[in-house]
Structures are given as C-alpha cells and as structure tokens.
Amino acid sequence: MKKILIFIFLLLFVSLSSNSQNSLGKTDDLGRVALAAFVPDQAEGIPVSTRQLLQNKMLQIAVQNGLGASGFNPRFCIVPMVNVLSKEVTPTAPPMQVVNLEITFYIVDAISKTIFSQTAISVKGVGQTDDKAYISGIRNINAKAGQFKGFVETGKNKVIEFYNSQCDVILKGAQALAGSKKYEEALFVLLSVPDVCRECFDKCMDLSTDVYKEYANHACSVNMSGARAAWANMDADKAAGFLANITPDMSCYGDATKLVDQITQKMLADGANVWKFKMKRYDDAIDLQKMTILASRDIAIAWANAYYWSAQAKFAWDWNWLYK
Numbered sequence: 001m002k003k004i005l006i007f008i009f010l011l012l013f014v015s016l017s018s019n020s021q022n023s024l025g026k027t028d029d030l031g032r033v034a035l036a037a038f039v040p041d042q043a044e045g046i047p048v049s050t051r052q053l054l055q056n057k058m059l060q061i062a063v064q065n066g067l068g069a070s071g072f073n074p075r076f077c078i079v080p081m082v083n084v085l086s087k088e089v090t091p092t093a094p095p096m097q098v099v100n101l102e103i104t105f106y107i108v109d110a111i112s113k114t115i116f117s118q119t120a121i122s123v124k125g126v127g128q129t130d131d132k133a134y135i136s137g138i139r140n141i142n143a144k145a146g147q148f149k150g151f152v153e154t155g156k157n158k159v160i161e162f163y164n165s166q167c168d169v170i171l172k173g174a175q176a177l178a179g180s181k182k183y184e185e186a187l188f189v190l191l192s193v194p195d196v197c198r199e200c201f202d203k204c205m206d207l208s209t210d211v212y213k214e215y216a217n218h219a220c221s222v223n224m225s226g227a228r229a230a231w232a233n234m235d236a237d238k239a240a241g242f243l244a245n246i247t248p249d250m251s252c253y254g255d256a257t258k259l260v261d262q263i264t265q266k267m268l269a270d271g272a273n274v275w276k277f278k279m280k281r282y283d284d285a286i287d288l289q290k291m292t293i294l295a296s297r298d299i300a301i302a303w304a305n306a307y308y309w310s311a312q313a314k315f316a317w318d319w320n321w322l323y324k
Contacts, residue, residue, distance in 0.1 A: 042323035060143035065152035107155030116158035119151040167200035183215035184303035220250035
C-alpha cells in the first residue's frame with residue numbers, strides 16, 4: 001500500500017510539473033529573442049551581388065544558434081563589416097582573382113546604437129571576377145563554426161539584460177504611445193518583450209490587454225461612425241465594410257448588430273435579396289482572453305509588417321554611428 005501511495009504521489013508531481021512548464025505557452029516569433037540579419041548600404045566593400053548571400057549567411061548563424069525567426073524586433077540585428085586584407089591576380093590561364101577578407105559580425109541595438117557582441121573571421125575567395133571571388137569567400141563562411149555560438153549567446157544575454165533593465169521605460173513608452181492613439185505601435189512594443197524576461201513579459205502582457213481594450217473601443221467608434229454615415233447614404237456595401245471591422249470584444253458591438261438588423265430589414269422591405277452580411281462571432285471553444293491576446297498579436301504584427309519589417313523601413317535606419 002505504501003509503494004502504491006508513493007507511486008501515485010510521483011505521478012501527481014510529474015503531472016503538476018509538466019502543467020507548470022506548459023502554462024508559459026508556446027513561444028511565437030513575436031515574443032522571443034530573435035535577430036534580424038541585415039547588410040546596410042553604409043557597409044562598404046561589399047559588392048551588390050554578394051549582399052543577399054552574406055545576409056543569408058548571417059541568418060544561418062542566427063538559426064544555428066537558436067535565434068532565427070520569421071518575426072523579430074529588428075532593432076536587434078546582426079550586421080557585417082568587410083575589410084579587404086589583400087587582392088591579387090594569379091599568373092594562370094585564365095587569370096583568377098584572389099581576395100582575402102576579414103569579416104567582422106556585430107550584434108547591435110540599432111536604436112540605442114550599442115554593440116552587444118562581435119566576432120571576426122578571415123576567408124579567402126577565388127574567382128574569374130572580383131564579384132565571383134567575393135562570392136567564393138562568403139560561401140566559405142561556416143555558419144556552424146564554434147566561435148559563432150559564443151558570439152550569439154553573448155548577444156542574446158545582452159538583449160535579455162536590456163529588457164530586464166529597461167522594463168519601466170518600455171512600459172512608460174507604450175503608455176505614451178497609447179495616449180497618443182498609436183495603439184498598434186504600443187502593442188508591438190509590449191508584445192516584443194521575450195518571455196524569457198518573465199517579470200517584464202508578464203507586466204507587458206497585462207498592459208497590452210488594457211491597450212488593446214483602448215484600441216478596440218477607439219476602432220469601434222471610428223467604424224460605427226463610418227457605417228452610420230454610409231447607411232445614411234443608403235450604401236449598404238460600404239456600411240458592411242466598416243461593420244466587418246467590429247468584433248464582439250468591442251464596446252459598440254451591440255449597436256453594430258442593431259444597425260445590421262436595421263439594414264437587413266430595410267433591404268428586405270424594399271424587395272431586395274437577403275443581405276448575407278453577418279457580424280463576426282467568436283468561437284465558443286476559445287475564451288475571450290485568448291482571443292484578445294491573438295487579436296493583439298495580429299495588430300502588432302500588421303503594424304510591424306508595414307513599418308518595421310518592410311524594405312523601406314530597413315533602409316531608413318541610421319547606420320552612420322557604426323560605419324564611420
């Protein structure tokens with residue numbers, strides 16, 4: 001009997017332990033430590049034909065060391081600096097171009113203009129042209145090389161340290177953005193905090209819920225005004241376009257459903273076909289809190305896609321502090 005009780009206790013302990021670990025949820029790309037790989041225009045000595053290859057190599061370095069993701073906060077980047085140690089032409093037929101390159105990689109905070117980590121490697125490239133020689137050299141970069149592990153680990157720790165030490169600043173900044181009705185950007189700032197920075201992550205998640213409610217109510221008011229104005233002009237399709245943006249978690253959802261009923265009844269009374277538009281509903285299997293989190297992330301990612309992760313935004317970064 002004693003052995004049975006011990007066995008049951010162990011099973012309960014393992015189950016509770018597992019549930020405790022899993023309660024953190026799955027880390028997605030937005031809320032994890034991840035690095036952008038980027039070759040700024042200011043990085044001289046890198047032929048245009050090799051820039052994408054070098055960027056791919058840096059992404060491989062991040063992926064090999066656990067910091068690769070399709071989504072990331074691009075303020076934290078791996079960027080290169082290339083120095084030509086020597087160039088020569090071989091006395092062969094045909095002659096070949098030989099370049100010896102020293103490539104220094106930096107993990108930086110592009111906003112605070114801080115270098116978190118750096119490492120340098122030397123590579124040799126041979127080709128019939130300069131560009132082909134550079135391509136050959138960059139292809140010789142081994143993303144699995146041991147030195148990159150420490151390089152990325154140091155950068156990762158610095159990023160985590162940044163969030164842990166700057167959490168109050170991040171929270172106040174997000175509140176200021178929300179106060180200026182820049183809700184999408186505020187949500188991106190809050191939801192970009194990695195969940196390994198647990199205390200700051202929890203505070204940001206709590207605040208993101210409040211920011212999302214402000215966003216939802218503001219969006220609801222804007223869309224209801226648009227829908228009413230459209231229906232005042234008897235434009236049901238335009239009204240539907242506004243109403244489609246109103247979700248059940250928004251304060252004016254009840255008013256929106258009444259307007260949908262009003263439009264439907266009017267159209268039927270005028271002999272029109274049945275208006276097929278229906279208000280959005282949440283899946284009963286998913287609670288409102290989870291839906292709020294998912295909606296917040298969708299908004300943050302949409303904003304980042306338009307502002308942070310676009311090619312235009314990347315070219316707007318100021319890199320003169322690094323490439324003097």
